[in-house]
Amino acid sequence: MYDLICIGFGPAQLATAIANREAQKPCDAVFIERKPAFSWHKTQLSRMRMENPFIFDLATTRNPRSGFTYSNFLLSRNRLIEFANSDRLNPLRMEFEEYLHWCADQFKDQVRYDSEAIQVTPEKVDGVVEHWNVVVKDDKGKSVKIQARNILAPSPAEKREQKPQPPSLPTTNFLAGQRIVAVEDYASRRNEIRDQREVPLNVALVGSGHQIVEVLDDLLSCPRLGNITVVSENESLAPLKSLSDGPEPPQPKLCSIWAKPTCEQKTSVSSASELIQHIYDRAYEKMVATKGKYCLRVVMGRDTAEPCSAADVIIAEQALRQLPRSGLFRDIDSLVLGCRQKGESLEEVQFKRGAVIESCRMWMVAGHSEGGRSLVKDISLQAGEVVNRVTTSASVTELKEHGQAGMAIAARM
DSSP states (O other), X not given: OEEEEEESOSHHHHXXXXXXXXXXXXXXXXXXXXXXXXXXXXXSSTTOBOSSOTTSSSSTTTOTTOTTSHHHHHHHTTOHHHHHHTTOSSOBHHHHHHHHHHHHXXXXXXXXXXXXXXXXXXXXXXXXXXXXXXXXXXXXXXXXXXXXXXXXXXXXXXXXXXXXXXXXXXXXXXGGTOEEEEGGXXXXXXXXXXXXXXXXOOEEXXXXXXXXXXXXXXXXXXTTOOOEEEEEOOGGGOOOOOTTOOOOOOEEEOOSSSOOOEEEOOOOGGGSOHHHHXXXXXXXHHHHHTTTSSOEEEXXXXXXXXXXTTOSEEEEOOBOOOOOOOOTTGGGGGGEEEEEEOSSSEEEEEEOTTTBOTTOEEEEEOOBOTTSSSBOTTHHHHHHHHHHHHHHHHHHHHHHHTTOSSOOOOOOO
C-alpha cells in the first residue's frame, strides 16, 4: 500500500518527488510513466527563453535551500557565474530542459517507466472508500494492481499527446505556388523562408499554440519578409480594441474533468506576457520602417480562406484530434462532486459527503502555464502542499494502526 501514486512523471510530478524527498518524514510514493524515460516538450528555436524567471523552478519558492534549485543545477554545471553575467533572469528553454533531466535522473528508483495507468477503482469497506486501486500495464502488456491512499493525476488539459492530423485549409491555392510548412518543421525550413529575395515573401501562420507565437516572434525579426498574417484563436494575440469599448463579459471555462465553470477576463496586449508585447513592438517597427507597406495582421477565428489568400508560405499548426473521453476514472465518477482550485497548478477533487474517508484524497495537477512557455509559477508550492497533506495523513493512519490515536483526556474542575 503506497501513500501516494503519481500518474505521469512530468514537471509537476517531479516537483512533488522533490518536495517529498525533502519532507521531514517522506511518504511512500511511486510514479507511473508510460514513456521509456523522462522527457519534456522541446522548443523548436533554441534561442527561446522561459517566460518566467529562474526562481520559479521546481523547488526555490518552496525551499530556497533545496539541492534541486536551478541555481544548484547551474553550479553543478559550472555555469552559475556565466548565467549571472548574462544579465537575464529567464533561462534558455534548452538549458531548462537540461535542468529537468538533471532532477529526474535523481528519482529513477521511484519511477516505473514504460508503464501506463489504465484504470482507477475505489476500494470500499462498509460502503466507504478507504483507498484506491490503480491498474498498471507495462510495455509487455502485463497488468498489475497497486494500491494507494492518495492519487495525483495530470489535468486532462495536459494530455495532448495525440497523433496530429493536417489542418484543414481548403482554399489554399497550390497551383499559385502556395506552400504549407508544418510548424514542427519551421526550424529546418527557417533559413529558406527568411532568405533574401527580390520580392519580399508574404507569410501566414495558422494555429493557437505556443509554437506559433514563437515562430511569429522569430519571423518579425527578419526585415526581408513582407506581410505577416496570423489566423488564431489564441486570445493573448488579439490586438487592442477601441479605447471606447467597455470590458467584455468573462467567458466560462472548464478547467478539469469534474470542474465547474469559472470565469476569466480576456487579456489585452497591455497586460499580456513580455513575448506578446515584444511581438507588437516589432510589428509596429516594421510598419514604420516600410511606411505602412508591410505589416502584421492578426485575425481571430478559424476561417483561413481570405486571410491566407495572399500568402506565399503558410506555416500551420497541425490540428490535434479530439481526445476520447478518458476511461481512467470512470469507476469513481459517481463519487465526485467537482474540483476545488487550490492554486494555478492544482485542483483537489471533492467527493460526496461520506463517500470517501478523510485520509483518502485525489488531486489534478497541471505543470505548464497557459501559453506553454514556462512552468506554472506555483508548481513547487503546490507540490509541497500535496506532500504535506499526504505525510500528515500517513502519520495519523500509522498511529491508528498501532492503536495510538483517538486518545482523550478528561478532567473535572
